[in-house]
Amino acid sequence: MQFTLEDITADEIDRRRGVYGPLTDSVRDLIDAVIRTEVDAADIDVARRRIDEVVADLRSRQIDGSYGVRFNTDAVGMPWGNAVMGVRNAIAPPVRTVADREGVTAEFTLGAAYEGPAHHVHGGVCAMVLDQVLGEAAAADDIPCFTGTITVTYRRPTPLGALSARAEIVDRDGRKKIVRGTLSDADGVTAEAEGVFIVPKNWSGPSNLK
Numbered sequence: 001m002q003f004t005l006e007d008i009t010a011d012e013i014d015r016r017r018g019v020y021g022p023l024t025d026s027v028r029d030l031i032d033a034v035i036r037t038e039v040d041a042a043d044i045d046v047a048r049r050r051i052d053e054v055v056a057d058l059r060s061r062q063i064d065g066s067y068g069v070r071f072n073t074d075a076v077g078m079p080w081g082n083a084v085m086g087v088r089n090a091i092a093p094p095v096r097t098v099a100d101r102e103g104v105t106a107e108f109t110l111g112a113a114y115e116g117p118a119h120h121v122h123g124g125v126c127a128m129v130l131d132q133v134l135g136e137a138a139a140a141d142d143i144p145c146f147t148g149t150i151t152v153t154y155r156r157p158t159p160l161g162a163l164s165a166r167a168e169i170v171d172r173d174g175r176k177k178i179v180r181g182t183l184s185d186a187d188g189v190t191a192e193a194e195g196v197f198i199v200p201k202n203w204s205g206p207s208n209l210k
C-alpha cells in the first residue's frame, strides 16, 4: 500500500480541511440538487453552463491522477480522496468513525445520491460503508489493512436517512484480523458484515495512525 508523506503541521492540515471541506459540502449539495430539482429545461441549461465554468476554473491547476493516501510526520492521515470518508470527495457521504477501546462507531446520513431500491440504500453502498468501517476498526490499533474477504448479510432494507455503523475486531491470526460489524437505522440492525483484513507485507508507512 503506497502512501505519501507531507511535511506539514497539524495546524496546516486543519487549515486545508477548512478550505476544502466547505467546497466538498457544496458539491455534495449540488449532487443532491441535481437528483431532486424540478426547475425547467432552460434553467437546467443555465445551471449546466455555470457548473462547466466552475469545473474549468478548478481544473486550471490540478494534480495528476488521484489524491492518494497522505500522512504528515506525526502519522496524521489525510485520505481525502477516500470514497467513504474523503474530506475532498463529494461522493463520500461522508462517514467519520470514532474509536473507543473495543472498536469504532460512525453516525452518518445517506440521502438521495445513495438510493438503490426505492427510498432505500443501494446494497453496494451498504457494503462500501461497512468495508470502510470494518477496515478502520481493523486499523485502529495498528496500520491500514487491505480487505481480503468481506461478507455482507442484508437483514432488511436500509432506509435512506440517518444511520449508524459499529465494528470490532473479534479475532487476530498473524497478519489477519477478523472484524465484525453492523449497519443500523433507528429501529436496529439492517445489515451485518464479517471481514478478513490483512496487514500488508513489509509495511513501511506510519503506524499508530491518528
Ligand SMILES: CCCCCCCCCCCC(=O)SCCNC(=O)CCNC(=O)[C@H](O)C(C)(C)COP(=O)(O)OP(=O)(O)OC[C@H]1O[C@@H](n2cnc3c(N)ncnc32)[C@H](O)[C@@H]1OP(=O)(O)O
Pocket (backbone or CB within 6 Å): 069, 076, 077, 078, 079, 131, 132, 133, 134, 135, 136, 139, 144, 145, 146, 147, 148, 149, 173, 174, 175, 176, 196, 198, 199, 200, 201, 209, 210
Ligand atoms: C489515515 C488513513 C486511514 C485509512 C483507513 C482506511 C481503511 C480502508 C478500508 C477499506 C479497505 C479496502 O477497501 S482495501 C481495497 C480492497 N482490497 C484489495 O484490493 C486487496 C487485494 N488483495 C491483496 O492485495 C492481497 O491479496 C492481500 C493483501 C489481501 C493478501 O496478500 P498477501 O499479504 O500476499 O497474502 P498472503 O501472504 O498470501 O496470505 C496471508 C494470510 O492471509 C490469508 N489471505 C490471503 N488473501 C486472503 C483473502 N483474500 N481473504 C482472506 N484471507 C486471505 C492467507 O490465507 C494467509 O493466511 P495464513 O496462511 O497466514 O493463515
